[in-house]
Amino acid sequence: MRILRISTRNYPDIGGPAKQAYLLSKYCSENKIKTINIACKSKNNSIFKNKKINDNFEIYYLPFQAPRSNAGLITRIIFFFKFLTYGFLKAIKIRRKFKFDVIHAHSPFPSGLIAYFFSKIFKLPYFYSIHGTDYPYSFLFHLDINLIAYNSKKTILVSRKIENILNKKFTLKNLCWIPNTIExxxxxxxxxxxxxxxxxxxxxxxxxxxxxxxxxxxxxxxxxxxxxxxxxxxxxxxxxxxxxxxxxxxxxxxxxxxxxxxxxxxxxxxxxxxxxxxxxxxxxxxxxxxxxxxxxxxxxxxxxxxxxxxxxxxxxxxxxxxxxxxxxxxxxxxxxxxxxxxxxxxxxxxxxxxxxxxxxxxxxxxxxxxxxxxxxxxxxxxxxxxxxxxxxxxx
CATH class of the missing domain: 3.40.50.2000 (Glycogen Phosphorylase B;)
Known part of the structure; x- marks a missing residue:
């Protein structure tokens, strides 16, 4: 099996999704599952290049950093379109080299949007991990759930309370709960x-x-x-x-x-x-x-x-x-x-x-x-x- 994992950040960058994406990829690679990650470069990765963790795990960095938590609206909008464009093109390039079987995207939702478009074009299943419901704007939350989560093979929630919230507000039959993990x-x-x-x-x-x-x-x-x-x-x-x-x-x-x-x-x-x-x-x-x-x-x-x-x-x-x-x-x-x-x-x-x-x-x-x-x-x-x-x- 080969997995393409998409997240805006990757360890050692900050944030829960970054650490989860890295840990899961590392674990899969140690169990002989080929995993390729797409993520923004971290501040520690000043030179834009790919990073090989082991024979089954590589990270392909995009040539820019994810915005800091206190970034303004304009910065976030620019980042959204950059990540969507660069990430999608990077996924196509990787697809030519590795015929991956599954896509796993981690919120926030620009990652999920790439997985959604890719699945429609190449007929590949994708999984979507939602790490929280603390969205700055409600329309993003509804877009995330009604489009990306709804069309995923499985949408994985890190909290059972999030699962309860989504079940009350939306009609989703593909939800499952798996908590965050740690080494x-x-x-x-x-x-x-x-x-x-x-x-x-x-x-x-x-x-x-x-x-x-x-x-x-x-x-x-x-x-x-x-x-x-x-x-x-x-x-x-x-x-x-x-x-x-x-x-x-x-x-x-x-x-x-x-x-x-x-x-x-x-x-x-x-x-x-x-x-x-x-x-x-x-x-x-x-x-x-x-x-x-x-x-x-x-x-x-x-x-x-x-x-x-x-x-x-x-x-x-x-x-x-x-x-x-x-x-x-x-x-x-x-x-x-x-x-x-x-x-x-x-x-x-x-x-x-x-x-x-x-x-x-x-x-x-x-x-x-x-x-x-x-x-x-x-x-x-x-x-x-x-x-x-x-x-x-x-x-």
Whole structure:
């Protein structure tokens, strides 16, 4: 079997679809399935060239980058037509060299549109992965579902809640659910204070963090108001939590790091100043060293109002980091009894669970860390999810 995979980004570029496209292709290639990926070049790939990962896996880069999360409307429109044109021509060129059997496109929908046109011309089946429903414009959402998803062999959803949303709004009989996956063995956590101190310095955070600080990490895009509203909820809960700590000196040692960028980042900055949390909170912006940041974290939080199947929660749990998240998308199913779940906007419960977590004994926290790691390995590792994908392709 030969697969053409289309995604706007590919690892090491940021974003869930980028990582999923890369991991699935790598797994398929290791199981003797030829996989060719089309994606925009990343900022690390300054020279436009193809990349051979192994004998069965190659990435064909387009000669431009995907827009950043805070890009404007005009930039996005230009990118849409560039990706559609260059991507389609690249697919034709690859088709002449490799007679692939299946196309697998990953949202956002320019990838799916190429798969749709290609399937009509060359009579090839295509699969379509929808990674979220947080579209900036509703007409794109309807075009994505009514045209691309409707005509696919199978439309794969990373969250069962997304499946429920689509079943209520549209008449689709080709939906199936497969959660996001991760390569668990690729993640780690520091085991000693000295290791933590060294890594903090390597991350250039030693002016803000100390090795004995308790570190909360919040990673998320700031392009959608529903995501930033969840961050602001967490800030309010965090301030209340610090105020109610009996040991005031202990409060100074609890640090909150926000990672991400987007047009609503200024709302977060304003709220931090308003709540007078500058000593405890820092905005790191976009970072490429997420794995290392998770390795020094005590807790990952994600209290957004909209999510699909967040990679960052899988990555945190694979790094032995317990999570606190809202009951949106696939978060509750992923975290389960290895962390904490609250309803969106429930600031009181966020505060309560912060207190519960930091009141755990060292043994209890270690047990929670191990449970988180084990759940990812047993249910979400690429060696588990990859088999489901190969079975789907084979059908």
């Amino acid at each position: 668990s063995s690729d993640h780690f956590h520091v085991s000693t204070k000295e290791e933590r101190k060294t890594l903090i310095k390597k991350l250039n955070l030693d002016s803000f963090l100390k090795a004995n600080d308790k570190i909360i990490l919040y990673i998320g895009y700031m392009i959608f108001l529903q995501k930033v509203s969840g961050m602001i909820d967490f800030l309010i809960a965090f301030q209340n939590f610090l105020k109610n700590l009996k040991e005031k000196e202990e409060a100074k040692k609890i640090k909150l790091l926000f990672v991400g960028e987007g047009k609503y980042a200024d709302l977060l900055k304003t709220k931090i100043r308003e709540l007078k949390l500058e000593e405890n909170v820092i905005l790191l912006g976009k970072r490429d060293d997420i794995k290392e940041l998770l390795a020094i974290a005590d807790l990952l939080t994600l209290t957004s109002y909209i999510e699909g199947s967040p990679n960052v929660i899988l990555e945190a749990m694979a790094s032995n980091v317990p999570c606190l998240g809202t009951n949106v998308g696939e978060i509750k199913n992923i975290i389960g009894n290895t962390g904490y779940i609250v309803n969106p906007g429930d600031i009181g419960k966020i505060e309560e669970n912060l207190l519960n977590f930091f009141n755990l004994s060292k043994i209890q926290r270690s047990e929670l860390m191990e449970k988180a790691k084990k759940k990812v390995i047993d249910h979400f590792d690429i060696n588990v999810i990859g088999k489901k994908w190969i079975k789907l392709y084979s059908q």
